[in-house]
Amino acid sequence: MIARPHLLKIGDFARLAETNLRTLRYYEELGLLAPATRSEGGFRYYRETDVHRVNMIRDLQALGLALERIRDLITGPGPGEGRAAYLDRIQTALREHDRLLRERMAALEAQRERVGHALQKLEQCRGCPHTPHAENNFCEPCLQTGRELPEHLSALF
Amino acid sequence: MIARPHLLKIGDFARLAETNLRTLRYYEELGLLAPATRSEGGFRYYRETDVHRVNMIRDLQALGLALERIRDLITGPGPGEGRAAYLDRIQTALREHDRLLRERMAALEAQRERVGHALQKLEQCRGCPHTPHAENNFCEPCLQTGRELPEHLSALF
DNA sequence: TTGCTCCTCACGTCACGTGAGGTGGC
């Protein structure tokens, strides 16, 4: 006997997936995520496990991918696609996801270093008599050291 | 003698900042980044160092902040704001940036683990006779182990 | 003077937000 999947109306499913009705209907329109079924009256019914799909969409979106691109990555087998090709395609999608994650993490690490340098330099600025202003080109270069400011200080002065 | 800042027309500045004219004009409209000066004919002229500001805006945007929020974080001293208050505000902005970076990196690390689990399980799936299908509830739960699928496989089946 | 760059509208797009007006379901 096969377990009957537990179905949820769009409101309950939206709460579970921490999203909202409009977004789910828009995903359906784009072919990203269709409800498992509809009632006679047109009500959408979702599987609980579809929450994972919503999460994956959100994750990929936060990495900067457009929804159309995400659809191409994660949508199911084409007509007549074999089992092996199917598994291969999924593996490719997951590896692509992992690659994007690694790239993004490296970029964030670099950013974090830049912010750190700016915070360090800012401490030095506290003991300096100069104030960034148009007349000293906003302390660029630094009047104490003669060197360029950390990028994130230059951005804020 | 104070170094004259090197000024660039919007096209050259856009290339340097790896962005485009429309984005720079939109940033100006929102009060995020104004050109250092304008010519008689209305041409915008930017400082080379403003590239750092563009980069910071992009970085914060990629963390999910709206441009209006970014403006509030990074815009200069209010009228009559003292030097100490000015430096404090910058420090607050940088620390907030760092906090967002740390949160995001933790989230990405968690994602990367989920993708890794899905890739591992997918290898097991290759040696399994079952194929995910509506009739077996898309292999949920797994017919071999009786356990739930990794979230990112559940998302893709 | 020529050609390239820049200017200001202004309409289009993506991923939703937010009602309006009407119907389904325990």
Place this chain on the structure above:
DNA sequence: TTGCTCCTCACGTCACGTGAGGTGGC
């Protein structure tokens, strides 16, 4: 039957994309 949830338009918004038509600058 009542009230809550859902339905389908459809217009609004944010952060730009993409021309149209016209002018500035080495």
